[in-house]
Each structure stands twice: as C-alpha cells, then as structure tokens.
Amino acid sequence: xxxxxxxxxxxxxxxxxxxxxxxxxxxxxxxxxxxxxxxxxxxxxxxxxxxxxxxxxxxxxxxxxxxxxxxxxxxxxxxxxxxxxxxxxxxxxxxxxxxxxxxxxxxxxxxxxxxxxxxxxxxxxxxxxxxxxxxxxxxxxxxxxxxxxxxxxxxxxxxxxxxxxxxxxxxxxxxxxxxxxxxxxxxxxxxxxxxxxxxxxxxxxxxxxxxxxxxxxxxxxxxxxxxxxxxxxxxxxxxxxxxxxxxxxxxxxxxxxxxxxxxxxxxxxxxxxxxxxxxxxxxxxxxxxxxxxxxxxxxxxxxxxxxxxxxxxxxxxxxxxxxxxxxxxxxxxxxxxxxxxxxxxxxxxxxxxxxxxxxxxxxxxxxxxxxxxxxxxxxxxxxxxxxxxxxxxxxxxxxxxxxxxxxxxxxxxxxxxxxxxxxxxxxxxxxxxxxxxxxxxxxxxxxxxxxxxxxxxxxxxxxxxxxxxxxxxxxxxxxxxxxxxxxxxxxxxxxxxxxxxxxxxxxxxxxxxxxxx
Numbered sequence: 001x002x003x004x005x006x007x008x009x010x011x012x013x014x015x016x017x018x019x020x021x022x023x024x025x026x027x028x029x030x031x032x033x034x035x036x037x038x039x040x041x042x043x044x045x046x047x048x049x050x051x052x053x054x055x056x057x058x059x060x061x062x063x064x065x066x067x068x069x070x071x072x073x074x075x076x077x078x079x080x081x082x083x084x085x086x087x088x089x090x091x092x093x094x095x096x097x098x099x100x101x102x103x104x105x106x107x108x109x110x111x112x113x114x115x116x117x118x119x120x121x122x123x124x125x126x127x128x129x130x131x132x133x134x135x136x137x138x139x140x141x142x143x144x145x146x147x148x149x150x151x152x153x154x155x156x157x158x159x160x161x162x163x164x165x166x167x168x169x170x171x172x173x174x175x176x177x178x179x180x181x182x183x184x185x186x187x188x189x190x191x192x193x194x195x196x197x198x199x200x201x202x203x204x205x206x207x208x209x210x211x212x213x214x215x216x217x218x219x220x221x222x223x224x225x226x227x228x229x230x231x232x233x234x235x236x237x238x239x240x241x242x243x244x245x246x247x248x249x250x251x252x253x254x255x256x257x258x259x260x261x262x263x264x265x266x267x268x269x270x271x272x273x274x275x276x277x278x279x280x281x282x283x284x285x286x287x288x289x290x291x292x293x294x295x296x297x298x299x300x301x302x303x304x305x306x307x308x309x310x311x312x313x314x315x316x317x318x319x320x321x322x323x324x325x326x327x328x329x330x331x332x333x334x335x336x337x338x339x340x341x342x343x344x345x346x347x348x349x350x351x352x353x354x355x356x357x358x359x360x361x362x363x364x365x366x367x368x369x370x371x372x373x374x375x376x377x378x379x380x381x382x383x384x385x386x387x388x389x390x391x392x393x394x395x396x397x398x399x400x401x402x403x404x405x406x407x408x409x410x411x412x413x414x415x416x417x418x419x420x421x422x423x424x425x426x427x428x429x430x431x432x433x434x435x436x437x438x439x440x441x442x443x444x445x446x447x448x449x450x451x452x453x454x455x456x457x458x459x460x461x462x463x464x465x466x467x468x469x470x471x472x473x474x475x476x477x478x479x480x481x482x483x484x485x486x487x488x489x490x491x492x493x494x495x496x497x498x499x500x501x502x503x504x505x506x507x508x509x510x511x512x513x514x515x516x517x
Contacts, residue, residue, distance in 0.1 A: 008253040012223055012231075015252045017146045019235050022242025024215075025145050025153070031211045032137035033157040035094065038204035040164020041171065042105070043070055045201035046121070047307035048172045051314065052194040052365060056114045064475035066118050067307045071468045090140040091217045098209030105202035109195040110187050143220035144238070155389045158437055159382045165306065166378035168201065169371045175200050176365040193365075223257045231255060279447075279455055287446055288455065290499055292462045294403075295439055297496035299463035301406060301489065302433040304470030308478065309430075313370040316419060329422035330413055331482035377427045385434055395438045396506050402435045403497045410490035414483045429486075432493065442503070 010018075047067045050058065058066070104120055111117035137157065142150055175197045182191040189195075216238065222231035232255055236247040243249075279288045316333045388398055409428040416422040440456070447455050477485045 009256045010252045010254065012220065012255050012257050013147060015232075015235055015255055016144075016219065017148070018250070018252060019146070019238040020242045021146050021149050024238045024241040025149070028144060028215055029141055029153045029157065031208065031215065032141050033160045034204065035098065035137050035208040035212065036157050036161040037164050037167055038098070038208050040161055041168045041201055041204050042101070044165040044307065045168035045172065045197075046070060048168060048310050048366060049194055049197055049201070051311045052176060052197070053114075053117075054194075055190060055192065056111075056117070058114055060475050060479055061472075062114050063311070064472040066114060066121070068468045068471040069118050069121055071303070071464045071471070089217045089221055090136040090143070091212060091215060093136050094140070094212045095209050098205045098212070102202050102206035102209060105205070106199050109198040110184065110189055110191070112187065112189050140215075140218050143218040144216070155386070155437075159386050162385050162433060163378055163382040166375040166382075169366075169374040169378075171200050172197060172366060173368075173371045223255055228255045228257070276458065279458070284447065290502065291439065291442060291446070292459060293499050294399075294435075294496045295459050295463050296466040297403075297493055298432040298435050298439065300466035300470035301493055302430045302436075303463075303467040304474045305426075305430050307471055308474055309374070309426075310366050310370055312426075312478070313373065313423070314367050316423065317367040317369055328419060329416045330419060330426055331422075331486065333419060334479060334482050373423070373427065377430075381431065381433055385437060388434060389437065393506050395441060396500070396503050399435050399438045399500050399503075400497060402431060402438075403493055403500060406430075406432050407490045407493040407497060410486045410493065413486045429489075446504075 050063050050066045108117050108120045111120065138154055141153055141157065145153055176193050178193045178196070180191075180193070183189075184191055216234040217230075219231040219234040219238075222228070222234060232252065233247075235252065236250045239245075239250040240247045278284060312330075312334060316330055391398055406429055409425040409431070412425040413422050413429060416425060439459070443456050443459060474485065
C-alpha cells in the first residue's frame, strides 16, 4: 500500500514538464511580455509627456524631478510589492497593481500643476507597479512553463522590454499630432494632446491587468504555500489547454515539492538582514561591490540620457531647421541661444508667435525625426540583445565591448564636426542597456541559490537609485556644460570597463553545441 502511494507522488518540476508547452504557455508569455512592454511605455513615455506639457511652464529642474520620481518611487515600494507577490500570489499582485496604475495614471491627465502630477505619479500604484510587474511576470512565466522553454521565453520578454521606448514613441507621434484644446472649467485645466497622451500611454497597463486575470496563479506558488491540490488542479488545466483534452487525462496524482524547507520564525527586518549581510562580507564582498558598481554605471548612463533624449533632440532639430547646424555638433546646438522659431497655435493652425530655442523651450509636440530616431535605435538595441543571448560563452568579452563602445561614443559626441554623426554617437552612447541581461546572468552564476533573489533585488535598487541621481544630474549639467558632461560620463563608463576587466573569465560549456536548438 505504501509502495503504491509513493509511486503516485511526482516531483514538481517533472509534473510541470508533463503539462507540455502549448497554447496556454504561449498566451501567458505574450501577456507577460505585453505587461513588460507596458512598464517601459509608462516609464519612458512619461518623459515624453513632461517634454510636451507646455501649459505647466516647467523648468529644466522641475522636468528632472518629474521624470525621476517614478524611479525613486520604485525604491520605496519594491520590498512591499515583493512581499505581496510572495504572500498573495504573482497573478494577484499583477492584476491589482496594473489596474490601479491605469486608474491613477488617467487621473494625472487632469493635473492642474506639476506638483499634483508628481504627487500622483509618486503614489505606490501609479507607476511603481513596475516593481511588481517586472519581477512577477518573469516569476509567473518561470513557474508555469517547462524547463525546456523557460529561458527562451524570458529572453523574448526581455527583448520586448528593450523595445518599449520605441513603442512609446509610436503611441506618442499620432497623439501629439492632434490639434484640440478643450477647457475643463470645473477642473481649471485645458485638456490638450499631452494630457490625452497620458491616458494613451496608460492603456497598455490596463489591458495587461485585464488579460492576466484570465490566467491561473503560479502552480509553484500554490504548492509552496501548502495548496498542493490547487497547484495540481492548475497543472491539469494547463495540460488540458495545451493538449486539447480532458483534465482527467493528466496522470499525476500528487505533487512533491523538493524545495520545502523549515525556516525559523523571525521578523521582516531580521530576515532582510540575514539575507543581505553575507553579500557584504568576504568572500562575496568584492564581487558584490564590483557588480553593483557596473550596474550603477550601466543604468545611470542608459536611463538618465534616454529620458532626456526627446528634449535634447527637439532642441537639436529646431536648431538644424534654422540653418545654424552646419559645422556644429550636438553640444554646440544644445548650447545655442537667442534663436527663435515660429510655432503654430494648436487650435487655429495659425502662427501664434515664436519660441526661443533654450533648455526651457516647449513646443507641445516631438519632432518627427526624433520619433523616427527613437524607433530605429531602440528596435536595433532590442535585436542586438536577441543576438547577444546566443553568445553565452562570451559574456565578459561582450560586456567589455559594449561598455568600451559606449565610452568611446560619449567622447565622439564632442569631436564630431556636424550634427548627424554627433546624434548617431549620442544614441550609441546609451547602448549600455545591452549589458543589463549579461549582468543579470552574472548574479545567477556568482552567488549561492539562497542569496540570488536578494542580490538581484538589491541590484535593481542600485540601478534605480543611480538613475534617479543621473536624471537630475544630466538635466542640470548638459544644458549648461554639455561638453564637460559627455567627457565626464565617458570616463565614468571607462571606469566600469576597468571594473569589468576583473570579472572571472567565461567558462566554455562543452555540452552546449552550436547546432543544438
């Protein structure tokens, strides 16, 4: 009798493999990838909103504060969302955060001033949903898909995340081309295209929140909290959808979760300390500081310059249209003063006056060439990230190449004699985003299993903290000391090349064949 009972118990991963890979997994990956796309659209798209919110009369400093608030907000609630995901479920945290984010983002579309706009965006649900979605989507896919396709699906999701700035640009272009101005007297605001853009950029998160509701909770999560019967029922449903058959044909009777361990009861703060302290003690101390420094440089370079890219490119394009661009690089054009250009009134299509080309200049739209540049560059980065994923035995070399190319491009922005090549190197300067996936793999390889979750979480917090600092630093420097900014940043990225040089060499895995798929 005991022998029969033992034969009916199946290890969790083996049972999950038996569910197969089919339509359920594909739809789940598409939905989670869509949610990741919504994260990037929300974060980067907000910088496009800030660049075109003319009636708020924003200064460069105020624009820097607004665009950086989502990143600092993520820091404050990341542990909270991690707790919600681990106690209430991955699907629950996604539905709650995404739908709440959609509602509150729509509320910001009627902001009477920049303080109200910043306050609502700073709320734990408005755009900080990305800390829930960013981790919960990967976790939900990893715990619901078979081992054979798990890594491939996560790779495809990351590629879509890198594509999000291009998607935000695609949504922004037709929205800001609209010409209307509806006065909402009861709110004391004039509803113009940039306000509509906030709602448009929030729609993907709303769709994602509704779509993920129709999927099952992670079976791994259910089994881990003791609901093994529910976990088995979810597996039966996945199997039935994938194989188009009855649930009863799934021949697993009971689950065995090999990772079940007994943990000491301790407070949240004590638990956080026990998980974090070993990372900052030998033998992990040097590796932690090394990787965290590289992460900080990668994020501060890519995100900080990327959110200012629309405003900077708008100024460059305006200067080029005045005929003053010949023989000038991007810094010369950014620092150009006392140039005016006629602008059209949104409601009457007539010339309303002139705008000075200065850091505080606001047109209410993004230049066509800026949109095309964003779409082309971010699509290229997404494709290159896909190519890099097929070089697992050359990660250190690839990372060194990426960081060196970024450092060289930053210096070239100042050295180019004309604007087109200078803009090209500016875009190439932000290529550090290609190293994010490589760094994530290092945290998996260099740390014991019991500390990987914590060190990954802390690395994200380091990246977001550096981004918050970088956005405000770039905004205050580049419009007044452009050349110094690029040279300084090039040296900063070069220092990360030195840090990356001391990473362990790549271990060639002989069992991985180039012909295998």
